[in-house]
Amino acid sequence: MSLKKKLVLIDGNSIAYRAFFALPLLNNEKGVHTNAVYGFTMMLMKVMEEEKPTHLLVAFDAGKTTFRHQTFKEYKGGRQKTPPELSEQFPYIRELLKNYRIPQFELENYEADDIIGTLALQAEQEGYEVKVFSGDKDLTQLSSETTTVCITRKGITDIEVYTPEHIQEKYGLTPSQIIDMKGLMGDSSDNIPGVPGVGEKTAIKLLKQFSTLETLLESIDEVSGKKLKEKLEEFKDQAVLSKELATILREVPMDMTVDSLAYDGPDQDKVYHLFKELGFNSLLDKMEKPEGEVEEAHTAVEYETVSELDDSMLPAHSSFYLEMIADNYHQADVPGVAISTEEKTFFVSAESAFQSPAFKAWAENPDMKKSVYDAKRTIVGLRRQGIELQGIDFDLLLASYLINPSESPEDFSAVAKLHGVRNIQSDEAVYAKGAKRKLPEEAIYAEHISAKAQALQSLKETCLKELEENGQLELFNELELPLAIILADMESVGVSVDVERLKQMGEELKKQLSVIEKTIHELAGEEFNINSPKQLGVILFEKLGLPPVKKTKTGFSTSADVLEKLAPQHEIVEHILHYRQLGKLQSTYIEGLLKVVDQDTHKIHTRFNQVLTQTGRLxxxxxxxxxxxxxxxxxxxxxxxxxxxxxxxxxxxxxxxxIELRVLAHISDDAKLIDAFHQDLDIHTATAMDVFHVSKEEVTANMRRQAKAVNFGIVYGISDYGLSQSLGITRKDAGKFIERYLESYPGVKEYMDDIIQEAKQKGYVTxxxxxxxxxxxxxxxxxxxxxxxxxxxxxxxxxxxxxxxxxxxxxxxxxxxxxxxxxxxxxxxxxxxxxxxxxxxxxxxxxxxxxxxxxxxxxxxxxxxxxxxxxxxxxxxx
Missing domain, CATH: 3.30.70.370 (Alpha-Beta Plaits)
Incomplete structure (x- = not known):
């Protein structure tokens, strides 16, 4: 029995666009944008793995004009110009396909849709199974018993599969009626006009009644609704034109046959080298290296294990890595340290290092400059050994964070990979995780620690150069690095806690919770588990008959936002909200704090995270x-x-x-806002005066409250919906409020418009x-x-x-x-x-x-x- 032939047809332009807008802008080492290529590759690999096609083609649009433009010049008019960051990636996508040995095709005067439509029909007639992949729903009209159309939804790999059954279920239509629907409702993305005022719902209703556009236009008198009749009569020709524009041509004149699209697999070596050029490291890790390619062994590190350190091993400029085996470095074990220079790398056990007078003198000498990973952690770790580390002039973790704060690497190896060093194993691979975490034999961890010290040495100049190009050297040297040292001091000092007072508060809260619980049970008329959403839902929505606000998979929601909406309708709800708040205080803060208090010093040593938030907040x-x-x-x-x-x-x-409103005044350069702060006015009262056009004496408490909400809302980019929820007013009123605010503070409006444009052009803000x-x-x-x-x-x-x-x-x-x-x-x-x-x-x-x-x-x-x-x-x- 021969294997059934399967043809996969991919809409190249559409998938590339989807990939570009679904993924953040990525760059390789040469500065070439790669996000569209990466997304396209991921989709391609998924398709190959899941579909296992015997025949394959990627179709592209050949140019801006097609035969449809002869019928309607404005076809696809108004589309935004392709971003240059995407345009520069198309040659790489084509090279990717070439290296995968996937046929690609385009034809002047026709769209990729037409090529796909023609080949799909030909393949159907020859007994192939056909799968079409696109981001464009127009192609759903090709769906048949043997052709399935897969449309990307979110991102690249979330696919909605259109079969005739799915189209029937979703729209109540057949695939051929999709073009009738487009004729009626038009398509703004392709600038297909349709009939003004007819949307998807109306179009589907009409087609269920009349089946085709032509039948409908012949039977306009039978349409219910005077206004709709008039529209259909007036725009009859436009509807016919729109259907024609939306119809995929299935007889494109081309020599290509389906049989010529047989797929034999990729040229693995060429794919490997392209991935390497593009910096697709995660994909490279899954591939076999071509013959002759130098293997990047994880532990290919030259180092020397020494039992004792002397001055020759402790130069004035070096990279120093202190290994700590635990998430909480205030209590972590330290198995060893490594010191690396351009010439050599030394590993020494922690015990030998910490007992060495030479090491202590070197570590505490501010003139001996040291590159480290996570200065704060390193300072705290050595301080626990009675050594006060000084002379740090580079921190790889901080530098990497400033270069791109959106990356959240888990450990040293992940940070190193971000900057091109891929020969370091993850800590999890070396030490395992959680309860299984343990120290392997010394040779293994010595090599691991030495590799980190060497990477520190090699990455210092690269990262400093990037910081300099970004104009961030001062931010690194004058702000973040000195701050790390201060945070280390704060963590080491800790905060004293009155443990007895904390325990007393816990007892007081338990009593309060008991009283509230009793009240809730009395109001409910029975005892139940207040912490069980299911039991609470039964009490609120079945027994007490409160209107359900939101449904979940398991029943009706009893989340805080739901309860807040229900609060005015029954007094039990306020008690439940209060019970939850106190319960969280008891478990998270009273019990939580008591767990982390040092039993000897009665201090808490919180850890400050300096590299977590994208705004720079600690x-x-x-x-x-x-x-x-x-x-x-x-x-x-x-x-x-x-x-x-x-x-x-x-x-x-x-x-x-x-502070944030003062920063807004400075950045926006709004004269009125600046003047209000110089006069030391109450800024919310001043805003209320401006927005409501009243004197200071006429500002009511509610006006000030609304002004305060919009002041802070503006700082956080609030929408009319967000403000309406915050103030309990209609969305329309909230919109007017924001409008009046921006009229009162034109500098703020200008700042908001300008910063959005700047972000679109640069891809970032500062x-x-x-x-x-x-x-x-x-x-x-x-x-x-x-x-x-x-x-x-x-x-x-x-x-x-x-x-x-x-x-x-x-x-x-x-x-x-x-x-x-x-x-x-x-x-x-x-x-x-x-x-x-x-x-x-x-x-x-x-x-x-x-x-x-x-x-x-x-x-x-x-x-x-x-x-x-x-x-x-x-x-x-x-």
Missing amino acids: SSIEPNLQNIPIRLEEGRKIRQAFVPSKEGSVIFAADYSQ TLLQRRRYIPEITSRNFNLRGFGERTAMNTPIQGSAADIIKKAMIDAAERLEQENLQSTLLLQVHDELIFEVPEEEIEIMKKLVPEVMEQAVELKVPLKVDYSFGPTWYDAK
């Missing part, structure tokens, strides 16, 4: 001290447990007042200190993704600049504390706030020093303003 983990909920009084009270470590000291908190954020979504054809990209473009320069400013303030504050020989210590950074521990005798000095340092961190067109307070606990410092 975050903290284990525990996250930035997210203690303070809207609830019970949440605020948790801060009572954070106390000074020494008697006679206080907690001193200083925070920026409306902060005041040149931090970059790449925004591939901004050119997406998907409305929601593009909207996200635009909001991101608007708010990143504001949020990112605010993050830069507070980081600069932390560095300046640390310098001043050292210069003036003060005992005050910086403990925490929480959003726009700095928390210090201050001896009582230094309070007067700090009341002047901290605001001065923070307000002078950078110079803006408006003054920065800092508020401060202090007290015996963090709670009292408000």
Whole structure:
């Protein structure tokens, strides 16, 4: 029995476009954009693997004009010009197909659709199974018993399969009626006019009644609806033309036959070398290397294991890697260290290194310059051994983060791969993960650690050059690297916790939860598990008869947003919301904090993540001290447990007042906004005056609340929908509110328009200190993704600049504390706030020093303003 022949036809232009807009802009080492080629390749590989075609063709459009333009000059008019970043990738896509030995074809005066339509028909007649792949739904008209049309939806590999049955189920039509539907509703993407006012729903309804466009136009009198009749009568000819334009030609004059498209497989060597040129490292890893290709062995590293370090091994310029086997480096085991120069790499066990006076002297000498990976982690790790590391002049992790903050590599090997070094195994491969994690024999981990030190040495110049090209060297050297050292100090010092107070709060919360639980059960008329969404749903929607708002796979949703909408309808809902809030405080914060308190020192050592957020904001983990909920009084009270470590000291908190709005005033250069800050006006009242056209005395509390929502909303790129939800007003009213705001502050409007255009042109936006954020979504054809990209473009320069400013303030504050020989210590950074521990005798000095340092961190067109307070606990410092 012979294998059934299968022909796969791919719409080349359509898939390339889909790939380009679905993936972020990627570049190879030569700076060539590769995202469309990569996406196209992924789709191609998926098709080959799943379909296993015996015959294959990729069809392309030959040019801008086709035979359809002779009928209708405006056909496909109004389409945006192909982005140059995509145009430059088409030669690589064609080369990819050539190396895969896949036939490709185009024909002047015809579209790829017509070539595909003609070959599909020919293949059907010759007994082939046919699969068509495109991003264009026009091709669904080709669907038949033997031809399946696969249309990409999200991205490249999410496919919707159109068979005659699926078309019937989706539209209630046959494949041939797709062109009738297009004739009626038109197609804006191809500039096919259709009948004005007739959308998909109306077109389907009419075709279910009349079957074809021609029958419908002959029977217009039978159509219900006077207005619709008039439209059909008036645009009869336009409908016929539209159907003609939408019809795929299935008799293209060409010599090619289906049999000539037999597929024998790729030229693996050529594909390999193309992937290498394009930098498709993840795909290279899955391929066999061509004969003669140098194998990049994971541990092909020349190094020397030494039992003792001497001065000759510890030069003035080197790369130094400290291995730590645990996620939490405050408690991690250190198996060894490696030091690498251009000439040689040395590995030494941790025990030998830490007992070596030569190593300690070298590590603590600021004149001995060292390249490291994760300065903060390395400083903390050595400090635990009584060694104060100094002289760091390069940090690969920080450099990589600044070059592209959207990458979130898991370990050293992933960071190295981003910059072209692929000979390093992942930590998981060497040490395993979780409960299975263990140290292998020394030869294995010594080689692994040495490979990392060598990679550090080789990547330093590459990364510094890229930072320089991006204008980010100052950001790296003057902000992020010094900050890493300060964060290491903050982590090492930790924050003191009153454990007994924390336990007492836990008991108080348990009592409150018990009372609320009893109230909820009384209101429900029975006992049930409040934490079970299923049981709660039964009580709310079946027993109490509240209207369900949202459905889930398992029943009706009882999420917080649903409960908030139901709150006015029954008093039980407010109690449930309060119960949940207190329950989270109890489990996440009271119990969570008690778990991480050091039993000996009663301190918490949170870890600050410097390379996580794309805006440059710091975050903290284990525990996250930035997210203690303070809207609830019970949440605020948790801060009572954070106390000074020494008697006679206080907690001193200083925070920026409306820093993001001040940054907005500076960036937008809006005269009115700048003036309001110079006059030290209440900015929300000033906005309300401008938007509502009232005097200061006429501004009501509600007006100020709305103005505040739009002020902060603008910073985050709020939409009319978002503002309507926030204020509980209609979307229309919210839209008018935003409109009036932008009329009042034309500089802000101009900034928003300009920054979106800039992001579209460059692919990224920058902060005041040149931090970059790449925004591939901004050119997406998907409305929601593009909207996200635009909001991101608007708010990143504001949020990112605010993050830069507070980081600069932390560095300046640390310098001043050292210069003036003060005992005050910086403990925490929480959003726009700095928390210090201050001896009582230094309070007067700090009341002047901290605001001065923070307000002078950078110079803006408006003054920065800092508020401060202090007290015996963090709670009292408000």
